[in-house]
Amino acid sequence: MRIRNIFVLLLAGAFVLSTRGESVTGTISITKKLTKRNVTPDVSVYQRGMAVELGKDPKEDPLAFERSRVVLYLEGPGPAGSEPAPQIAQLDRRFVPDLVVIPVGSTVSFPNMDPIFHNVFSLSKAKTFDLGSYDKGESKHIVFSKPGIVEVYCHLHPNMAATIMVTPNRWYARVGASGQYRIDDVPPGTYTLVAWHKSAGFFRRTIVVGPGHDAVANFVIPITEGSDQTAPDAGGQAQ
Amino acid sequence: MMTRLRTRAFLICFVPFAVLLASSFWMIQRYMEAAVGSGVRLSLRENQYSIAQIHARTDLENNRFLKVAGENSALKAGIELLRSAPASDGARRTVEDQLRELGEHMGFDFLLISAPNGRPLAAVIRNAAESGQGGSQLEPFNVASVKGMGAGLAQFGGRTLQVASVPIDQDDENLGSLAVGEFFGFSEFTTPAVLLHNGQVIESNLNGVPFSELNAAFAACNDQSECDLHLHGANWISLPVQSYGGGYLLRSLENVDRATAPIASRLHRLFLGLAAIAVLLALVCSLLASRTIVKPIAAVVSHLRNAAHTGVLPEFAGRPSSIFEIRQLEEIYNRAAVSVKVAGENLESAYLEFIGSLANALDARDRYTSGHSLRVSRLSKAVAAALNLDADDQERIRVGALLHDIGKIGIADSVLQKDGRLTDEEFEIVKQHPVIGRRILEGVRGLSAFIPAVELHHENWDGSGYPRGQKGRETPIDARIVHVSDAYDAMTTDRSYRKGMTHARALEILREYAGTQFDPEIVAVFVNLPREVLTKQAGEKEAPRIAPQPAMAVAG
Numbered sequence: 001m002r003i004r005n006i007f008v009l010l011l012a013g014a015f016v017l018s019t020r021g022e023s024v025t026g027t028i029s030i031t032k033k034l035t036k037r038n039v040t041p042d043v044s045v046y047q048r049g050m051a052v053e054l055g056k057d058p059k060e061d062p063l064a065f066e067r068s069r070v071v072l073y074l075e076g077p078g079p080a081g082s083e084p085a086p087q088i089a090q091l092d093r094r095f096v097p098d099l100v101v102i103p104v105g106s107t108v109s110f111p112n113m114d115p116i117f118h119n120v121f122s123l124s125k126a127k128t129f130d131l132g133s134y135d136k137g138e139s140k141h142i143v144f145s146k147p148g149i150v151e152v153y154c155h156l157h158p159n160m161a162a163t164i165m166v167t168p169n170r171w172y173a174r175v176g177a178s179g180q181y182r183i184d185d186v187p188p189g190t191y192t193l194v195a196w197h198k199s200a201g202f203f204r205r206t207i208v209v210g211p212g213h214d215a216v217a218n219f220v221i222p223i224t225e226g227s228d229q230t231a232p233d234a235g236g237q238a239q
Numbered sequence: 240m241m242t243r244l245r246t247r248a249f250l251i252c253f254v255p256f257a258v259l260l261a262s263s264f265w266m267i268q269r270y271m272e273a274a275v276g277s278g279v280r281l282s283l284r285e286n287q288y289s290i291a292q293i294h295a296r297t298d299l300e301n302n303r304f305l306k307v308a309g310e311n312s313a314l315k316a317g318i319e320l321l322r323s324a325p326a327s328d329g330a331r332r333t334v335e336d337q338l339r340e341l342g343e344h345m346g347f348d349f350l351l352i353s354a355p356n357g358r359p360l361a362a363v364i365r366n367a368a369e370s371g372q373g374g375s376q377l378e379p380f381n382v383a384s385v386k387g388m389g390a391g392l393a394q395f396g397g398r399t400l401q402v403a404s405v406p407i408d409q410d411d412e413n414l415g416s417l418a419v420g421e422f423f424g425f426s427e428f429t430t431p432a433v434l435l436h437n438g439q440v441i442e443s444n445l446n447g448v449p450f451s452e453l454n455a456a457f458a459a460c461n462d463q464s465e466c467d468l469h470l471h472g473a474n475w476i477s478l479p480v481q482s483y484g485g486g487y488l489l490r491s492l493e494n495v496d497r498a499t500a501p502i503a504s505r506l507h508r509l510f511l512g513l514a515a516i517a518v519l520l521a522l523v524c525s526l527l528a529s530r531t532i533v534k535p536i537a538a539v540v541s542h543l544r545n546a547a548h549t550g551v552l553p554e555f556a557g558r559p560s561s562i563f564e565i566r567q568l569e570e571i572y573n574r575a576a577v578s579v580k581v582a583g584e585n586l587e588s589a590y591l592e593f594i595g596s597l598a599n600a601l602d603a604r605d606r607y608t609s610g611h612s613l614r615v616s617r618l619s620k621a622v623a624a625a626l627n628l629d630a631d632d633q634e635r636i637r638v639g640a641l642l643h644d645i646g647k648i649g650i651a652d653s654v655l656q657k658d659g660r661l662t663d664e665e666f667e668i669v670k671q672h673p674v675i676g677r678r679i680l681e682g683v684r685g686l687s688a689f690i691p692a693v694e695l696h697h698e699n700w701d702g703s704g705y706p707r708g709q710k711g712r713e714t715p716i717d718a719r720i721v722h723v724s725d726a727y728d729a730m731t732t733d734r735s736y737r738k739g740m741t742h743a744r745a746l747e748i749l750r751e752y753a754g755t756q757f758d759p760e761i762v763a764v765f766v767n768l769p770r771e772v773l774t775k776q777a778g779e780k781e782a783p784r785i786a787p788q789p790a791m792a793v794a795g
Contacts, residue, residue, distance in 0.1 A: 093336075117320055117333035133320045135329035155316035156333055 021185035022209050024074070024193060026217040028175045030066040034199040034222070066197070067179050070221065071101050071165050073172035074183065075192040075204075081170025082106055087139075088152065088162050090118040095152065095162030099198075103170045104147045111139035119155040126150045126166055149196075163198055186215075195219045245533040252525035257518050264514040271506050272499070279498045280476055284465065287478040287491045290430065294481055301403060308345060309405035309417055313337060318352060318407060318414045321360050332379075334361040339377045342419070349400050349420035350377070351385065355413045359385040364395060365422070392423065392434070392487035399423040399434060399442050401483070431492040432480065433457070445492070462488060473497070535565040539572070552576035587685045594642055594679075594686070601647055604655065611728055616641040618724035618765075619692075621772050625764045628716075639692025640721045646676030646693065658735045670705050673697055692717040696725055699756045711758075719758040723749065723765050726757070727773070742773055 081103040089096045091113045100108060110120045112134055120140065121130035126148025131140040133156060144150060147168040154160040165172075171191075173181045188211045195203040200222045207215040317334040324330040338350040342363060351362040359382035366378045380395075393400050400420035407414045425432055425444035433453060434442035440453040448471065457477070460466035466477045473496040481489045496503075538560075546552050554573040560566045598612045619640035623633040647655060650672055654665045661669065676693040680686045695709065695718035702710035704722075714722075730745040740748070746766045753762035 115329065115332055116336050117317075117327075117329050119316065119320075133316070133323075133330075133333075135327065156313055156320065156337065158313045 021187055022211070023214040024072075024171075024183040024186055024191075024207060024209065024217065025214055026072075026181060026219065027179045028067050028070050028072075028181060028195065029179060029218070029220045030063050030070070030197075031220065031222070033062045034066050034197060035069060036199075064177050066221075067175045068177065069099055069197060070175045070181075070219075071099075071167075071172065071196045072175070072181050072183065073101075073165075073167040073169075073194055073196075074186065075168065075194055078169025078171050080105055085109070087111060088120075088164070089113050090120075090154070090160070093157050093160060095154075095160055098162040099165070100162070101165045101167060101172055101174060102144060103172065104166050104168055105143065105145055106166070107141050107143045108164060109139050109141035110152075112136055117156060118160070120152060121155060122150050122152050124148065124150040127164075165196065191215075193217050195221065197221055244536060245529050248529035248532045249525050252528050253521055256521035256525065260517045260521060261514055264510050264517070268506055268510040271510075272503050275502045275506070276495060276499050279502075280495060283476055283493045283495070283498060284478060287430075287480065287493065290428070290491060291478075291480045298403075302405075305403050305405045305417075305419060308341065308419065309407050311341065311407075314341065314352075314417065315407060315409050315414055318360070319409070321352070322354070322414070325360075331361050335363055335379045338363045342377045345419070346421075347419040348377075348422045349380075349395070349402065349418075351380075351382070351418040351420075352407075352415055353418065354415050360415065391483040391485050392436075393420070393485075394436070394441070428491070431494075433477075433490050433492060435488045435490060437486040438462075457490075460490075466490075467495075535560050535562050539565065539568055543572070546576075552579055590683050590686060591638065594645060594683075597648060598642055598645055601644060604652060608732070611732065612641050612644060614728045615643060615721060615724045618727065618768075618772070619720045621768055622720045622724065622761060622764055625768065626716075626720075626761075632716075635688050636692065636717050636720055639689040639717050640724060642676070642680070642689055643693050643696045643721050643725065644672060644676070645679055646672035646674065648679070649675040660736070670697070674706050689717075691715040692721045694718070696721040698722065700753075700758055701755050704756075719761055723757050723761050727765065742770070746773075 083100075083102045083106050086100050086102050086106060087109040088098075088100055089111050093114060093116075102108060110131060112118050113136065115136050117133045117135055119131070119133040122128060126146050127142070127144050127150045129142055131142065134140065144164065144166045147166045150164040150166060152162040152164060171183050171186055173183045175181045186209050188209050190206060190208050193205045193207045193215075195205075203219055203221065205217050205219075207217050209215045314334075314337055317330075317337045321327075321330045321334050334352055338352065338361060342348075342350045342365075348365040349362070352360045354360055362380040362382050362385060363377040364380040365375050385395075391402060393402050399422070401423050402418050402420035404416050404418040406416045423434060423442055425442070428444060431445050432443070433440050433445070435457065438454075438457065440450045440457060443450065443453060445453070452470065456468040456470045456475075457466075459468060460477060463479050463482065465479075468475050468477055470492075473494055475492050476495050477490045477492050479488055480491050483489070542553075542555065552575075554576050555569045559569060602609050602612050616637050620633055620637040623636045628636070647669075650669060654661065654668050657665065673694045673696065677690050680690050680693060692715075695707065695714050698704035698707060698709045698714040698718060699722075700711055700719075702708050727745050727749060730740045730748060731742060733739040749757060749762050750766060753759040
């Protein structure tokens with residue numbers, strides 16, 4: 001962990017030196033469980049007439065999972081980027097992974113790894129498509145040329161769902177397990193920072209990235225009543 | 240077969256009564272049982288019909304539930320996929336997987352997708368018996384073996400499934416149909432039930448009853464109708480609950496015997512008790528009746544048996560019977576007894592007269608002995624009277640004395656009427672006469688009482704007499720008396736070779752020989768007899784009276 005942190009810092013340092021850009025960093029705190037995890041039950045657990053409870057893994061920290069599902073990005077035009085070979089596989093009647101973040105213009109492939117047919121389609125405004133049903137081993141791909149949120153489903157298995165977040169530029173980040181995020185190589189200026197969680201929604205905050213110093217923005221999700229975070233812009237100032 | 244009158248009378252009274260009572264009670268009981276049985280049957284039938292109605296309502300609800308399952312869009316997508324790629328294993332697997340998931344969620348044991356033309360496309364079936372422990376899984380099922388599938392029952396792999404079907408439509412287009420099934424079970428039946436297919440039992444919740452036995456019992460049942468059948472030694476009623484089509488029929492069963500058993504046993508006990516009381520009454524009445532009939536007859540019989548035992552035929556004495564027939568019987572018997580007695584007496588007296596006349600004839604052979612038998616008889620009777628013997632003895636002695644020389648019939652006149660002394664040989668011949676006399680009397684029944692007087696009247700007191708040489712009181716008193724009387728008369732009677740002695744001289748001689756020839760007691764009595772008795776002549780006497788006096792019993 002420590003070595004990894006040092007390595008990240010060294011990398012960041014090298015990046016800062018080479019691009020003259022600053023970073024946007026902060027901590028995401030999630031106060032309660034937000035996502036209802038939907039998993040197809042194993043058939044062997046089925047017992048007629050008995051309710052089955054799923055997604056109860058006591059070893060997993062549910063809030064860490066929630067944090068990992070938060071995406072941050074800066075609105076507005078920016079430099080294009082590319083995620084190396086993003087893909088959403090169909091495995092064990094689930095989309096794996098079920099959350100993918102890509103900059104606009106990226107191509108996502110959908111390989112079917114199950115021995116049964118799957119279908120991939122979306123009715124989202126950002127991208128409406130239907131790849132049809134295809135068998136094991138086949139893979140189809142699609143280019144996302146508009147930013148936005150694309151919900152992906154399977155006609156054959158209604159409980160399968162995945163989300164693709166298409167960001168307008170390459171300034172986006174996902175939250176690490178401990179809650180930290182970092183968007184590098186942001187030129188000085190005033191931006192709107194967006195934090196998004198599928199269940200909690202969008203949280204916007206105006207940040208100012210000054211020359212020579214990073215902007216820091218912390219979020220508490222969801223917004224609690226009476227908190228100063230009701231005005232997202234207020235707390236976004238650099239410290 | 241010989242039976243007692245009492246037994247016969249009892250049986251004739253009792254058996255018809257008992258049979259009549261028992262059979263009428265039995266019939267009443269059967270009738271009551273039948274009445275109770277039909278009542279129970281009615282209530283059973285109502286129960287069965289209400290069960291059938293509940294069953295039908297459940298089916299209706301199941302159908303609504305199934306319609307929702309038919310609107311499953313994922314399944315529709317699967318079917319479309321399957322139609323677009325009919326040869327693809329993956330597509331079939333996909334639909335099977337969908338069916339499996341659907342089945343597990345909804346709790347079916349069998350799911351099948353068919354094309355609109357009825358061709359089966361994909362199916363899953365539960366692999367293990369419904370043990371309820373989660374071990375069972377839905378597995379792909381080879382649809383090639385499935386023919387058409389509608390609603391109703393079907394058999395797969397030796398198990399019976401209850402199947403319902405729903406069409407799957409996309410907009411106005413029919414994509415096919417979904418058939419779902421559950422293993423047929425009797426869990427919803429609290430009563431015994433069987434499932435028949437074309438008249439053959441294929442499922443049953445009657446534990447321990449083999450299907451062959453059920454088949455045999457149901458062979459008599461007509462489809463769709465109420466039916467009585469005999470199973471395991473009991474009467475059952477069976478009603479059709481539901482017909483599934485295709486020859487499948489569900490029938491409920493109810494044990495009528497068990498339902499009626501409490502009432503039947505109560506009735507049984509009641510009637511058994513009544514019958515027992517009735518039979519007991521009949522028994523008592525029959526016993527009394529037979530006793531009444533038999534008692535007078537038994538009295539007659541015992542009287543007759545007594546008569547047969549003693550040889551006497553006493554007449555019925557006392558109050559005559561109140562029963563007409565019995566009284567007649569007694570009277571007839573009395574008349575017969577009297578006539579038998581009279582006939583016996585006549586016969587006896589005829590014999591005596593005959594023998595008496597023989598004695599007279601004997602006396603008449605010799606003028607010297609004329610009247611001898613009569614005189615000895617009279618003297619002997621006088622002695623017996625003097626000895627205070629009773630009347631029967633006196634009479635026996637009198638007649639015995641009269642006959643005492645009867646044996647002389649067998650002695651030749653030449654010896655008997657010889658003048659002068661007899662030779663030793665001639666005397667030996669004369670000495671035979673007591674034995675001959677005994678032989679004569681022996682042959683005649685009723686005269687045996689006189690034998691001692693005839694045979695032994697020459698025995699002496701000291702044992703020197705003949706024929707036996709008996710001593711003293713060995714010789715019966717009859718013979719001893721006759722001996723003295725005979726000697727006295729012989730001494731006082733004139734003979735051809737000498738004149739008779741005087742009475743005094745004769746008595747003297749008797750005294751002299753008392754204790755040697757004669758019994759001293761009798762001699763003592765004899766010599767004291769009145770003189771007129773001793774001297775009375777036979778010729779002046781009354782005619783010999785031989786016929787027995789009325790008081791004398793006819794000895795057997």
